Amino acid sequence: GGFHIGRYNQRGVVGKSLDEGGKQERELAEQYEQYAIICKSKWPRTARVLRALASSYRADAIREDEIAEARD
16 A cells, blocks of 8 residues: 555656666565565564565566667
């Protein structure tokens, strides 16, 4: 819900090179996965939201990879 959307939108406008692809998004996905691991035993619902954020960033990474590949 709101937390997921708020964290996702907090990133704002992102600058990157044309051929970078989804590198930044994969790094964010990994960061949120690590946060989820830390939270999972005490705050399982928070961990679930963090995993969903990671999943969103992984999907964005794939999309960015495809855009960069199409530019080649």
